[in-house]
Amino acid sequence: MENFPKKELVNIVQAGMLSSKSAFALAVGRFVAKLKHQDLPLAQELSRFLTVEHAMRGVGDFSPTPVDADTRMELVETVHPVVLQKAPVLDEATQGTLDSVLNEWENLEVLLHEGLAPARMLLFCGQPGVGKTLAAHWMAHELRLPLLTLNLATVMSSYLGKTGNNVRAVFDHAISRPCVLLLDEFDAIAKRRDDDSDVGELKRLVNVLLQALDDWPANSMLIAATNHGELLDPAVWRRFDHVLHFELPSKDLIARYLDYLPVADQVRTTLAALLHGESFSTIDQLIRTARKAALIEKSDLAPILVRRALRLRMSKGGMTKPYEGEMVMMYLDGRSYREIATHFDKTHPTVSRVIKRYLGE
Ligand SMILES: Nc1ncnc2c1ncn2[C@@H]1O[C@H](COP(=O)(O)OP(=O)(O)OP(=O)(O)O)[C@@H](O)[C@H]1O
Ligand SMILES: [Mg+2]
Known part of the structure; x- marks a missing residue:
């Protein structure tokens, strides 16, 4: 003994x-x-x-959805099952981490036998529109778990003292059965710290959150998403199994994202070059409006897409000289370097340099 x-x-x-x-x-x-x-x-x-069945068994259904005491608004949104039109397009590192986490969940039983838990707390950082929320949905979809979303920015609008109660109520609700809990706009708390005079209340709120993270069960996943990872309290950071940085997509990723479009490969490459520097959500919006325009005008999608991408690039000041956009436009209309050079009274190499810079040709 x-x-x-x-x-x-x-x-x-x-x-x-x-x-x-x-x-x-x-x-x-x-x-x-x-x-x-x-x-x-x-x-x-x-x-x-x-066994997985035993470990994943909750106490039945969720407890009733918590509501704000004053407004009676529901504090958390539940989706189950999570249906996705398409999986997120992610860079290798991000995809690799998410895959490894899913792999741990698939091998839950093996881990349990050794007293190990799968990674269950993820922090997604990155600019708007790069797929943080989408990736959280995808994880819930892959894990076949309900997705609960708490938008902290909304909950934070009430009194701080009440916010703590609201956050606690949502966690109590979320742990009543296995799920993925998404804390969206997670930096709302951190941001508030900078400009709030009510320091004591805020400290209590952060403590409520830290306690809730510490008590998070092994059979559920918690994903926090933020545009401002740098604002978060280091004590909060430390609690996550993985911190993932979602970057603006590279040209290759954009080209992959455009895979489903009914356009020639050459057009896809051109679009990827023009849209480099934009977020996926901006690109998505551009495609959707272009498709509608093509349908309404009964014209080809490809030229509409390229023109809009070019216009976007020009509007962002992405072109050094005003005539460069026009040059690219002419080139896309099938004019030769020589014709373009004559039109703008520039040399052949200048035209070639501009086209290369924007289209990578
Ligand atoms: N990586 C991606 N792969 C495919 N589509 C994407 C990706 N990122 C964004 N999108 C498209 O943009 C939309 C918005 O993305 P999402 O809501 O995930 O962004 P986010 O990173 O959560 O932004 P925010 O910080 O503003 O909340 C998605 O619904 C999807 O159509
Ligand atoms: Mg989001």
Whole structure:
């Protein structure tokens, strides 16, 4: 009995009495992993109960959706099942991390037997429109779990003291069964800290949040999304298993994103070059309006797309000289370098340089 895992046994009892089903399963896993060295048959007998079904079992349905005490507005939006039209297009590093997390969840049972939990808290940072919310939806879809979304910016609009209660109510609701909880606009709390005089209340709110993160069960996933990761409290950062940085898409990613468009490869490459520097949501919007215009005008999609992409690039000051846009436009209309050069009274190499810069040709 000398090496008997006493501490782990105490943790089992504690988890069983005080915590969620998943915390209990995790504690049993830790106990079993240690016990294997002392009493293999007993460890094997106990590990029979460490199944995904047991670990994922919640207490049935969700508790009723929490509402704000004053406005009676629902504090959290629930989607189940999550239906996606298309998976997000992500860079290799981001996709790799998300895949590895999903892989851990697929092998939940193996992990549980060793007393290990899958990564369950992710922080998504990045500019607007690069796929943070979409990726959170995709994770819920892949995990086949309900998605609960709490928009912190909305909840924060009430009194701070009340915000703490609201946040706590949402967490209590979310842990009532396995799910993916998305905390959108997560920086709302951090931002508020800079310009709020009510420092004490805010500190309490951050503490409520930290406590809630510490108590997060092993059978649910928590994803926080923010445009301003740098504003977050380091104590908050540390609690996440992975911090993912969503960047503006590269030319290659844009080209992949445009894969479904019924246009020639050459047009796709041109568009990717012109739209480089834009977010996916801006690109998505441009495509949608162009498709509508093509339908209404009964004309080809490709030229409309390219012209709009070019106009966008010009409007953003992305072109050094005003005539450069016109040059590219002429080139796309099928005019030769020589014709363009004559038209603008420029040299052939100048035209070639401009075209190369914008279209990468
Ligand atoms: N990586 C991506 N792959 C495919 N589509 C994307 C991607 N990122 C954004 N989109 C498109 O843009 C829309 C908005 O993206 P999303 O809401 O995920 O952005 P976000 O990063 O959460 O932005 P915000 O910071 O403003 O909340 C999506 O519905 C989708 O159509
Ligand atoms: Mg978002």
